[in-house]
Amino acid sequence: MFETLKKATLDKIFVLMAEYAADPRTDKIDLGVGVYKDDTGLTPIMNSVRKAEQRIHDTAMTKTYMGVVGNKGFSAAVVDLALGGIVDLKRVRTVNGAGGTGALSILMNVLSRARPGGRIFISDPSWPNHWPMAELVGLKPHYYPYFDPRTRRVDFPAMMKMIDSLTTDDIVLLHGCCHNPTGANLAREQWDQVAECLRRTGAFPLVDLAYLGFGDGLEEDAYGVRKVVSSVPESMVAFSASKNFGLYRERAGVAIAIGKNETDAEIVSSQMQNVIRATISQTPDHGAEIVRVILEDRELRAEWQAELTAMRERMKRLRVKLAEAIRQRSNSKDFDFIAEHSGMFSLLGLPPAVVERLKVKDGVYMINDSRINVAGIPEDRVGELADYLLAAVR
Template sequence: MFESLQASPADAILGLITEHRDDPRAEKIDLGVGVFRNADGETPILDVVKEAEQRLVDSQDSKAYISTAGNASFNAAIQSLAFADSVPDDRLMTLQTPGGSGSLRVAAGLILRATEKATIWVSEPTWNNHVPLLGGAGMTLKPYPYYDVVNHVIRFEAMLDSLHKVPKGDLVLFHACCHNPSGLDPSEEQWCEITDIVVERELVPFIDMAYQGFAVDLDTDAFAVRHMASAVPELIVSTSASKNFGLYRERTGALSFLVTDMSSRDILISQAGSYVRTLYSMPPDHGAAVVSSILLDAELRARWIVELYAMRDRLRDMRSLLHDALKLKAPGHDFSHLVRATGMFCFLGISKEQVERLKKDFGVYMVDSSRINVAGITPGNIEYLADSIAAVL
């Protein structure tokens, strides 16, 4: 049976990881893969996660199944982290999912149960995996303008024009903060303008919040979620604990729905349960148990916020470091967008050929679009990195 299969095309990021790993040059730099790294180039387990895991090992007395919706206290804590008190709890429901990716996929399946021909409008560009996760489930994806590759700003007017023409009832995918790949987010005023159009056109917003706490702070980063929630009848939010808790491999995420009333919420809960049963039955527990014990314990929560903001600050510092180094080494080139962006990603803004030369001649790895993960920058490699970029400009 399997001999009929063709090899699937290589994943660009996974391919880059292998190429970087096999590169013998000591000075090589990886700006491709999407994980946080500290100044030593490592992705350590947060101290507070270690502590919560230890407490869990000491106190957990069963590994019995939980439920299709996962850990109830995790769901409540994540829901409150995202929505705060922007809407009454009885209009919200949250289920734990295998990572943010699992959340997007479950959302797509449930949307398609509700409406057979669902169209979702996504920013151009958007996170590459949005396409297989949502499109692969059967949704139709259409682009709205977002990033100006020449001037490195949001194409806000073009975006609004485009949203004005989206047919009533269609979904629109937004990134709550740290837009991946551009790193540029609308301001609060702009989110208000976007929300007005969403309300006027009766669109259904779907907000992907994979980086809460990585841009400004936990509350500011949730502005779009909370503002839209207070204005629209229905909203979908996908969250991930991969980055802000560093729980990548534990596959910890959540999917929240804002609905109009309690009876639609109960129907959605039953539909979500039966749909999840057809996919993976129940989400993995460990990461969610860790997150809920951190969020529900005042001391652990405070320690988590300190560690989270230290990650945010390191990303900010590395952006400034690269910006300042390029100002010196590549005068005449404007890299100010590096410091206007937030989170892990932004575009360097160089050509595919220059990306290739960086890889071949200098061992500096990034995806073809020149999206970089600034977490790959360290005080130790900044000089070499800036020299290499200046050399290919």
């Protein structure tokens, strides 16, 4: 049986993580893996999460099945958080997904049933899992231009030119905020134009919302998704609680479908449930219940928001410090984009050979496309990191 298979390529991030772990140098710097880290290099459990977990531990009476749609309180709280009441809830249906990936997978499966072999347009570049996920469900992935490696900003005219040429049979996957891997994001006026273009062409938006609150704030980061969802008759949103609640391994996410009307919403809901039933039957609930408890409790919610704000501000501070350190040393503004990007990542635009040299010579690890996780920048070694980067590009 297995001899008929070819070895599959694994996501490069896991290879890099293994290399980092095996590197004996004590001063190595990990800018690779895409998880938030505090200034001790730890991916912490948030206090609000600990408290919610304790509460669940003390009060839960059963671990029986939740049902195929999952934790409804979690989904409702997430819809409110992400969409903020901009759409009539009669048109909205949700199921829990195993993390943002699980939510995306459910939504893509349903989309491939609606448009068998249909085209899905993904930003160039994108989170490396978007493409294989689309292929796995039988959609045909294509890129739309997104990042200009010269300016390290969004190539908006090129992006719009492509999106404007799409039809009602096409799907457009948009990063709701904090673009991964580039860190370059659409401005509000650009979101307005994208939403208007989707309304006009009828191309279907699937919004991946994996970093709400990591960019400029919970409300600020929701601008794009709200604009798109309120501008078009039908859309989908995949929400992840992995990053903003630090719940990575708990696999908490919500698949949100917004139909033209209640009848369509019911149909899409039955399809989402059918996909879940035939794949994992029920979604894990522990993380979902933690988020529900936090969002439904005024005090815990305030504590979570304060913790999220602290994480976001730390990442912003590190961005500014690194950009300033490079500017001071090089007397050039070439790396100022690091401070202008938002979210957890920046794509530095370095060639693979330079990325390799940084790893081998200096023990600075980043993804080979030169994506850095800004949360991994050691605050007390920003100057040293600036020196390494400048020496590598000279």
